[in-house]
Amino acid sequence: GVGEAALCGTQPADGERLEPAWEALRLVLGGRAEKVLYDAQRQLALLAVRGIAPRGLLLDPHVGAWMLSPGDEERLRDLHDMARGFAPHLVGPRHAPASDGCSRCCEDALLALGVMLHVERRVR
Numbered sequence: 001g002v003g004e005a006a007l008c009g010t011q012p013a014d015g016e017r018l019e020p021a022w023e024a025l026r027l028v029l030g031g032r033a034e035k036v037l038y039d040a041q042r043q044l045a046l047l048a049v050r051g052i053a054p055r056g057l058l059l060d061p062h063v064g065a066w067m068l069s070p071g072d073e074e075r076l077r078d079l080h081d082m083a084r085g086f087a088p089h090l091v092g093p094r095h096a097p098a099s100d101g102c103s104r105c106c107e108d109a110l111l112a113l114g115v116m117l118h119v120e121r122r123v124r
Contacts, residue, residue: 022050022052025047025052029053029054030052030055034057034058035054035056035057035058037058037060038060038061038079038112039062039079040060059120061079061082061112061119062076062079064116064119064120065085068123069085079108079111082119083111083114083115086118086119086122087117090114
């Protein structure tokens with residue numbers, strides 16, 4: 001099978017083709033605005049390999065939720081479980097995540113932000 005690195009665009013042959021995307025990430029992540037990242041250790045490591053260091057405050061609802069409920073593995077399992085546990089009004093009780101990649105990405109970004117806002121209020 002194809003290695004994970006090949007899927008992430010880190011192969012030498014991908015460099016020229018993907019450089020505009022990496023440059024866009026440099027610009028977006030280089031600003032001092034707060035950024036909400038959900039469980040993003042692998043993504044941050046990949047950015048570091050490309051010489052991209054996000055600036056500004058990085059907020060992670062997974063870390064905040066753990067601070068509120070460190071032993072509650074069920075509510076910390078994934079983003080949708082966290083939303084049901086900490087901000088149930090953001091998802092219905094039988095909500096199924098979007099099936100196509102683009103819709104799922106947008107949905108997860110909005111959900112991460114919504115959960116982060118609620119978790120941040122409770123942590124403070």
